[in-house]
Amino acid sequence: MNENTGHNRPLDKDLRGYLESNADIVTHIIKPVSIDDIGALSAQSETPILFENIIEHPGFRMCDILVKHRHTQCRALGVPQEEYLSTLARRLRQPPRGFVDVKTGPVKDVIFTGDDVDWTRLPAPVHSALEGSPYISAMNIVRDPETGFYNSSHAGTSPTGPKRGFMSFATPHTHQIMAKYRAMGRDEMPIAIVFGVHPAYEIMANFSGMHMDLWGEMEMVGTIMDMDVEMVSCETIDLTVPAHAEIVVEGLVNLKDSFDAGGVNAPTGYFIPREQTLPEINVTAVTMRGDKPIYRNHQTVPDTDHQPLPRLCHEAILYNRLTEIGLKVHDVRFPPWGAALSCIIQVEYSRPGLINDALMQCMGSPWLNTKMVVAISPDTDIDDARDVYYAMATRCDPSRDIITVGNTRGSPYDPSAAPLPGHDPFRIVGKMGIDATAKPRHDIREFERAWPKNWGKVKLEDYL
Numbered sequence: 001m002n003e004n005t006g007h008n009r010p011l012d013k014d015l016r017g018y019l020e021s022n023a024d025i026v027t028h029i030i031k032p033v034s035i036d037d038i039g040a041l042s043a044q045s046e047t048p049i050l051f052e053n054i055i056e057h058p059g060f061r062m063c064d065i066l067v068k069h070r071h072t073q074c075r076a077l078g079v080p081q082e083e084y085l086s087t088l089a090r091r092l093r094q095p096p097r098g099f100v101d102v103k104t105g106p107v108k109d110v111i112f113t114g115d116d117v118d119w120t121r122l123p124a125p126v127h128s129a130l131e132g133s134p135y136i137s138a139m140n141i142v143r144d145p146e147t148g149f150y151n152s153s154h155a156g157t158s159p160t161g162p163k164r165g166f167m168s169f170a171t172p173h174t175h176q177i178m179a180k181y182r183a184m185g186r187d188e189m190p191i192a193i194v195f196g197v198h199p200a201y202e203i204m205a206n207f208s209g210m211h212m213d214l215w216g217e218m219e220m221v222g223t224i225m226d227m228d229v230e231m232v233s234c235e236t237i238d239l240t241v242p243a244h245a246e247i248v249v250e251g252l253v254n255l256k257d258s259f260d261a262g263g264v265n266a267p268t269g270y271f272i273p274r275e276q277t278l279p280e281i282n283v284t285a286v287t288m289r290g291d292k293p294i295y296r297n298h299q300t301v302p303d304t305d306h307q308p309l310p311r312l313c314h315e316a317i318l319y320n321r322l323t324e325i326g327l328k329v330h331d332v333r334f335p336p337w338g339a340a341l342s343c344i345i346q347v348e349y350s351r352p353g354l355i356n357d358a359l360m361q362c363m364g365s366p367w368l369n370t371k372m373v374v375a376i377s378p379d380t381d382i383d384d385a386r387d388v389y390y391a392m393a394t395r396c397d398p399s400r401d402i403i404t405v406g407n408t409r410g411s412p413y414d415p416s417a418a419p420l421p422g423h424d425p426f427r428i429v430g431k432m433g434i435d436a437t438a439k440p441r442h443d444i445r446e447f448e449r450a451w452p453k454n455w456g457k458v459k460l461e462d463y464l
């Protein structure tokens with residue numbers, strides 16, 4: 001592959017292949033690390049990190065921070081950074097490729113069933129001092145019993161015993177599918193929790209939008225990877241799973257009962273909600289690779305994969321919407337430092353009026369992550385919070401370039417939003433759109449930045 005452009009075709013079929021092909025951005029930690037320090041160490045990395053030696057779990061490796069920034073997200077699709085968003089946006093408009101069923105795969109190297117099942121042996125870390133107990137944040141798959149489509153998400157799970165845990169389904173589709181199973185008279189729903197797949201699987205698994213009548217997220221993984229994905233049958237449940245995963249946990253969700261569970265680290269970085277009532281999973285099998293399987297962790301706080309990953313398909317959907325209204329879209333970003341409540345759009349526009357429509361498109365998006373939307377011009381560095389702040393300070397006239405709308409859908413994870421009694425966990429809050437673009441109504445020459453002579457060419461480090 002070309003290390004400078006991110007070109008990596010064809011893509012690797014598994015996580016370990018991905019980590020090898022992209023070794024130039026992977027940090028390998030060889031020194032022994034305690035499971036209690038994994039979260040704090042992972043969250044200090046901006047690029048993929050692989051722990052080779054976990055003191056309490058010598059049989060496993062662990063990786064994290066696969067898709068925190070655009071320059072690593074683009075590696076998941078094997079395209080240069082500047083082509084990543086338009087590529088994802090276009091592939092999401094293509095039909096589902098489905099998958100190829102195979103007889104076996106590396107995830108079947110080791111199989112635990114019956115009395116041998118104990119998923120507390122997996123290296124699930126505690127994600128915050130407030131949370132206090134181990135938390136699993138891997139991809140999961142359920143099948144819609146009506147359509148047969150494979151819906152996936154990243155519902156957080158707290159293991160409470162060798163074969164038990166509580167699952168927090170925060171996204172609506174799994175709830176709809178659970179309701180379908182109940183309506184069929186079933187009191188259990190098969191589910192597979194999948195650890196350690198190529199990051200493109202995870203980007204697609206977090207899709208949130210209209211799709212249930214046409215495909216499930218898993219049927220689209222091959223579409224966005226532009227290659228076939230292989231699936232293999234589970235041991236104890238009627239479901240197939242990625243053959244090249246590192247670890248798979250099979251289980252049944254109890255559809256009859258729910259249980260009081262503790263709070264959770266929200267993507268906003270707060271410990272919200274502090275109490276939840278959750279369904280239980282009963283674990284029926286664990287299968288994994290034989291050669292030091294890689295446990296995929298998604299450290300939830302502070303700024304990690306947890307903020308951008310569930311929003312990457314949102315960005316692609318908004319890219320399509322904004323393009324439809326006639327804007328040339330350079331980028332759409334839910335920045336890792338934006339608390340999963342804010343979005344930046346980087347656009348060129350041909351005439352006044354388009355920016356407010358663009359801001360409204362984003363503010364009124366289906367998701368609860370666009371409380372604050374900022375529009376910037378192509379010369380503002382979208383990766384640099386300082387530069388975005390600078391644009392807000394110098395290119396926005398608050399008396400005419402800020403829109404606010406009151407009483408809109410609030411995020412359950414936003415402490416500034418008011419709880420809605422009777423509609424727990426939903427909240428109500430306003431929204432804000434900020435036009436921080438360079439405006440044609442001004443003398444456009446005044447927005448030209450002044451820089452030192454030879455700025456960007458002479459480096460201080462060359463003189464040290």
Ligand SMILES: [Mn+2]
Pocket residue numbers: 151152173207208209211217
């Ligand atoms: Mn879905």
